[in-house]
Amino acid sequence: MGIEEKVQTDMKAAMLAKDSGKLEAIRAVKSALLLLKTSPEGLTEDAAMKALQKEVKKRKESAEIYTTQGRSDLAEVELFQAGVIEAYLPKQMDEAELRVALTQLITEIGATSAADMGKVMGAATKTFAGKADGKMISAIVKDLLGKG
Numbered sequence: 001m002g003i004e005e006k007v008q009t010d011m012k013a014a015m016l017a018k019d020s021g022k023l024e025a026i027r028a029v030k031s032a033l034l035l036l037k038t039s040p041e042g043l044t045e046d047a048a049m050k051a052l053q054k055e056v057k058k059r060k061e062s063a064e065i066y067t068t069q070g071r072s073d074l075a076e077v078e079l080f081q082a083g084v085i086e087a088y089l090p091k092q093m094d095e096a097e098l099r100v101a102l103t104q105l106i107t108e109i110g111a112t113s114a115a116d117m118g119k120v121m122g123a124a125t126k127t128f129a130g131k132a133d134g135k136m137i138s139a140i141v142k143d144l145l146g147k148g
Helices: 003-016 019-039 045-068 070-086 095-109 115-125 134-147
Strands: none
Touching: 003 019, 003 070, 003 134, 019 070, 070 134, 095 115, 115 134
16 A cells, blocks of 8 residues: 555544544645655655654754743644654654764765765765654764764
8 A cells, every 4th residue: 555545544543533733634634645746756655654754843842942931732733643644654763773884974974084974974865865864974974974
């Protein structure tokens, strides 16, 4: 079952359950997929994952802003929607898994200092696209190269 079919099935289930919060998040996913379908590059699995990651990131950033402004009610809605959208993404790597994988990647590339950060980040963002957050990758690479 492709992502479009899964979204359609989940949307019907949310409608029948009268779950408006989940339905709103699923509609956002469907909207992002429709935009991709009509774009020049078309709807590919990779493009869909990037679009959904973008949607999750938007919601988390909005929740952060709402929290700093003391609007926890709105922040909860944004975080709930981010959680629903994340269900369509592949499982994210945790920090320990990512640290081990990045150590191996740095060894393969032969990076030894912070001057090699660009080479490592280029390879890491391609390798771990959709599997790990870019900020976490960057922080771990800085830490690992800083020690080297």
